[in-house]
Amino acid sequence: MITTTDLTKVYRSRGREVTALDGVDLHVREGEVYGVVGRSGAGKSTLIRCVNLLERPSSGTVTVAGQDLTALAGRGQRANAALRQARSRIGMVFQHFNLLSSRTVRDNIELPLEILGVSGKERTRKALELLDLVGLSAQAKAYPAQLSGGQKQRVGIARALAGDPKVLLSDEATSALDPETTRSILQLLRDLNRQLGLTVLLITHEMDVVKTICDSAALMKGGRVVESGTVSELLATPGSELAAELFPVGGEPSGPDRTVVDVTFHGEAATQPVISQLSRTYNIDISILGAAMDTVAGKQVGRMRIELPGRFEENVVPIGFLREQGLQVEVAAVADAVDSDGLQEAAGLAKDGAQ
Amino acid sequence: MSWSEMQPLLSDACLDTLFMVLWSTVWTVVVGLPLGVLLVLTGRGGLLQNVLVNKVIGAVVNIGRSIPFIILMVVLIPFTRFVVGTSIGPSAAVVALAVGGIPFFARLVETAVREVDHGLIEAVQSMGGGTWTLVLKVLLPQALPSIVAGLTTTVIALIGYSAIAGAIGAGGLGNLAIVYGYQRFETGLMVVTVIVLIVIVTLVQLIGDLVARRLAPRGTSRAQTPVRIRLPWSARTAQEATIAKP
Ligand SMILES: Nc1ncnc2c1ncn2[C@@H]1O[C@H](COP(=O)(O)OP(=O)(O)OP(=O)(O)O)[C@@H](O)[C@H]1O
Ligand SMILES: [Mg+2]
Numbered sequence: 001m002i003t004t005t006d007l008t009k010v011y012r013s014r015g016r017e018v019t020a021l022d023g024v025d026l027h028v029r030e031g032e033v034y035g036v037v038g039r040s041g042a043g044k045s046t047l048i049r050c051v052n053l054l055e056r057p058s059s060g061t062v063t064v065a066g067q068d069l070t071a072l073a074g075r076g077q078r079a080n081a082a083l084r085q086a087r088s089r090i091g092m093v094f095q096h097f098n099l100l101s102s103r104t105v106r107d108n109i110e111l112p113l114e115i116l117g118v119s120g121k122e123r124t125r126k127a128l129e130l131l132d133l134v135g136l137s138a139q140a141k142a143y144p145a146q147l148s149g150g151q152k153q154r155v156g157i158a159r160a161l162a163g164d165p166k167v168l169l170s171d172e173a174t175s176a177l178d179p180e181t182t183r184s185i186l187q188l189l190r191d192l193n194r195q196l197g198l199t200v201l202l203i204t205h206e207m208d209v210v211k212t213i214c215d216s217a218a219l220m221k222g223g224r225v226v227e228s229g230t231v232s233e234l235l236a237t238p239g240s241e242l243a244a245e246l247f248p249v250g251g252e253p254s255g256p257d258r259t260v261v262d263v264t265f266h267g268e269a270a271t272q273p274v275i276s277q278l279s280r281t282y283n284i285d286i287s288i289l290g291a292a293m294d295t296v297a298g299k300q301v302g303r304m305r306i307e308l309p310g311r312f313e314e315n316v317v318p319i320g321f322l323r324e325q326g327l328q329v330e331v332a333a334v335a336d337a338v339d340s341d342g343l344q345e346a347a348g349l350a351k352d353g354a355q
Numbered sequence: 356m357s358w359s360e361m362q363p364l365l366s367d368a369c370l371d372t373l374f375m376v377l378w379s380t381v382w383t384v385v386v387g388l389p390l391g392v393l394l395v396l397t398g399r400g401g402l403l404q405n406v407l408v409n410k411v412i413g414a415v416v417n418i419g420r421s422i423p424f425i426i427l428m429v430v431l432i433p434f435t436r437f438v439v440g441t442s443i444g445p446s447a448a449v450v451a452l453a454v455g456g457i458p459f460f461a462r463l464v465e466t467a468v469r470e471v472d473h474g475l476i477e478a479v480q481s482m483g484g485g486t487w488t489l490v491l492k493v494l495l496p497q498a499l500p501s502i503v504a505g506l507t508t509t510v511i512a513l514i515g516y517s518a519i520a521g522a523i524g525a526g527g528l529g530n531l532a533i534v535y536g537y538q539r540f541e542t543g544l545m546v547v548t549v550i551v552l553i554v555i556v557t558l559v560q561l562i563g564d565l566v567a568r569r570l571a572p573r574g575t576s577r578a579q580t581p582v583r584i585r586l587p588w589s590a591r592t593a594q595e596a597t598i599a600k601p
């Protein structure tokens with residue numbers, strides 16, 4: 001639905017150059033919720049603004065719903081009629097809502113329809129219908145300043161949907177909201193995604209947002225997409241940073257001569273009581289050091305850190321059993337007793353050096 | 356001088372002042388408003404960014420604002436004669452007042468329009484809005500309360516200028532105060548004239564504040580503009596204070 005190929009954006013100001021996007025290839029499938037995460041300054045906002053060409057990319061192409069927007073756009077700052085037409089089919093919601101304080105809630109939602117040249121009667125009908133959809137029928141005549149943050153964002157979403165878009169872009173739409181309100185807005189986005197088949201591309205810095213509603217996610221660093229895929233694909237990728245951040249597990253071994261293993265659950269295996277099977281089959285005691293499990297897109301996924309008695313060499317068979325069950329198993333380095341010996345030696349050396 | 360002698364003089368002067376201020380205000384808005392908007396649009400990062408046009412308009416506005424009004428009037432004499440066929444009287448003064456008021460108001464409009472949150476522009480662009488949509492549906496409506504406040508200041512400044520316009524025989528209250536009060540030592544008439552001016556200026560300010568407040572978006576803590584009494588000759592400094600305010 002949204003495809004960017006080799007997208008770059010270089011900002012030039014007073015001789016200084018900032019490469020905000022450095023060859024971004026993104027592919028968002030129709031009907032999915034796609035999350036982009038990354039540190040501040042990673043280029044997330046620049047990327048999403050390039051998708052509807054609010055920001056002109058320096059090079060590369062953007063295709064939305066089969067239409068190459070970069071080819072539509074004329075040169076220079078001003079958007080030509082073809083690009084404006086295409087933009088009206090892409091909804092966008094903003095962190096700070098960006099509602100016109102001079103207009104009532106209903107009139108705010110009518111604005112995109114005015115731009116599209118819809119007649120007055122039809123505009124009103126559509127606006128009221130959208131208000132109903134986002135659960136704000138009672139506030140039609142209120143002004144934005146009289147609404148709470150969550151209500152404002154609902155208006156923002158209703159306004160973005162006025163042009164019957166196929167695609168919704170959201171730049172940190174919940175970052176200015178409290179956790180409770182965030183949940184309700186995310187739920188609304190999820191519902192819209194399901195009911196209207198809306199494709200959603202959202203930017204966030206909260207892993208929870210990705211966990212709650214995203215089908216796929218991408219991690220950006222320094223203007224590049226370093227990881228991307230569906231949530232279960234990411235979980236299945238050994239060493240995936242996104243998976244580790246989505247499902248962070250911690251916990252130290254309880255003593256020497258223990259093997260610490262990180263087990264990732266995704267797909268079918270997640271429905272089996274694997275840990276107790278392991279315990280019974282090999283008659284070993286297993287401690288759970290930490291776990292992060294969740295239901296993502298209706299499937300049980302997550303990671304768990306468990307501790308097995310004995311060194312790694314003694315646990316080769318149980319670990320093999322876990323792998324046979326279709327689980328992804330990584331032996332955590334912290335378990336190695338040699339490591340802690342090494343640390344003590346190093347500490348001793350440092351002391352010697354000080355004397 | 357008795358009140359019955361003063362009255363016809365005062366009512367004539369009032370009508371002249373009203374005539375001058377009204378028409379110069381009309382022209383100031385008609386020309387100054389688009390000019391102010393254009394200053395923002397052609398400015399850096401503006402929707403119609405154009406350095407050359409921006410520099411030219413900016414320079415013209417600055418020159419217009421920096422020339423003292425009395426000199427502006429003299430410089431404009433040939434132009435005034437060309438436009439209204441005469442260089443004396445209230446109609447001639449309207450030309451000079453408008454030329455003085457336009458750059459004054461244009462800068463105030465520019466400041467007001469520049470204050471509009473860039474996020475709103477972006478939001479409307481993302482809906483497919485073009486430059487006209489942005490100006491008519493975002494910039495002007497959002498900036499309207501500030502523009503009205505700027506217009507109030509401009510009208511008060513024009514009342515002040517119109518007193519100076521008396522020097523080219525334009526009549527009006529300012530002229531009355533100078534000719535009778537200063538030159539003929541009719542202190543009584545001068546005091547009355549000044550009182551009338553104070554009342555007019557206060558009324559303009561009150562109405563302006565009221566309208567600006569009515570237009571302020573509902574539900575916000577409306578900008579509490581204290582009602583100030585400004586004397587016509589202090590209009591310029593009052594305006595400068597408004598400009599200096601961030
Ligand atoms: N208009 C601009 N001019 C110059 N540099 C810019 C501009 N906009 C963004 N940048 C730079 O581009 C880089 C990426 O910015 P961007 O806003 O896309 O980051 P982000 O990932 O959205 O960050 P955040 O999470 O803080 O919103 C930053 O280094 C920023 O300084
Ligand atoms: Mg950002």
